[in-house]
Amino acid sequence: MAGERRVGVIGAGMVGVCAASYLQRDGHSVFLLDPGNPGEGASFGNAGCFNGSSVTPMAMPGVIRNVPKWLMDPLGPLSLRWSYLPRLLPYLYRFWRAGTAARVHAQAAALRPLVGPTLAMLRPLVEAAGAEALVHQRGHLYVYRSAEALAKDGLAWELRRENGVVVDEFDADGLRQLEPTLSRDYVCGLLVRENGHTDNPLGLVTRLVEHFRQRGGEFIHARATGFRLDGRRLRAIVTDAGEFPADAAIVCAGARSKPLAASLGDRVPLETERGYHLMISDPETMPRIPIADADGKFVATPMESGLRFAGTVELAGLAAPPDWRRAHMLLEQGRRMLPGLAATHGEERISVWMGHRPSLPDSLPVLGPAASSPDIIYAFGHGHVGMTAAPMTGKVVADLVSGRTAPIDIAPFAAARFR
Secondary structure, eight states: OOOOOEEEEEOOSHHHHHHHHHHHHTTOEEEEEESSOTTOSHHHHSOOEEOTTOOOOSSOTTHHHHHHHHHHOTTSSEEEOGGGHHHHHHHHHHHHHHOSHHHHHHHHHHHHHHHTTHHHHHHHHHHHHTOGGGEEOOOEEEEESSHHHHHHTHHHHHHHHHTTOOOEEEEHHHHHHHOTTSOTTOOEEEEETTOEEESOHHHHHHHHHHHHHHTTOEEEEOOEEEEEEETTEEEEEEEBTEEEEOSEEEEOOGGGOHHHHHTTTOOOOOEEEEEEEEEESSOSOOOSSOEEETTTTEEEEEETTEEEEEEEEEEOTTTSOOOTHHHHHHHHHHHHHOTTSOSOOOGGGEEEEEEEEEEOTTSOOEEEEOSSOTTEEEEEOOGGGHHHHHHHHHHHHHHHHTTOOOSSOOGGGOGGGGO
């Protein structure tokens, strides 16, 4: 094992905090860099799920044929800012190419070791931070309004099952007994018992960071802009607040990782999928576990502070202002899912949020050394599985920095796959 090193972790979301925590457990001197506060990016507003079953890529065979229908539907799961389309075309071409049957089977097989052990890999960090009460393993329910809709998702469930995911199936009556809050429009559902969730994503990240700092870790408010190298060796991380000496660096700046990778010679087709959530405080009805509406592509998650509806994809880049209709659309969808919710809610009970998922066209993150320096490790582009993949990503990063073999095969995640 390599000796103690000074390691800078760029990005203080769930991925960065798990990486920093595992590095610190190996005895390294670690600092976190972020221009914002820990956990206030994509980690703040997601559905809070730790779904080891999340092995299905976004680019499934035939999914591109659904795009026009989704774009025409004001309640559809996808929207596009047409002014952004010219910049998006190369990404969409790669997305289309990634969606063959052979490729999605390979992508699912690569993802399962990364996401499958999520709760086991998170447990030591949560126990050390005294945050066990924020993490639950009650399963995750996927619901359908027709047998035909379930049949259309046949390949997705095949991918899960062939990668060891155990599924319990429920008919309409079984669904009512499992989750009485659900609309009777749902005729079947599938429960994945291995999955978990947190009812306070920001609270979880905050507790992990507090423990990291109590053990001597540093948090620095700064935006990383590049690196100072001596040959292939890292000497410092360059930021808008000056240089910070480092022997190793971890790039997990989410949707803003692309220019950092480009500065190191790795051109990665990273895009932002803008996701929205809507929260209802003190809701009239609350599901017991997270529920995913398979047609609407959104999730309802019970949270400490209320009921969260999260989902949708908007392709508009990093700079465009939010389209809050995308968030309020989730309320309409949510009322169809949970008819016990009131027909109207006062503005004081509703809050909305928009964030940037860092997504790659093949639904696999970039995880491994940079082309120009073995001292710089990439850990970004987790798309819809950032919370889920964060614990194993943190362990992989720590093993690489410490000179050990990664605990899983990271070859499918190499940045070089895009050259």
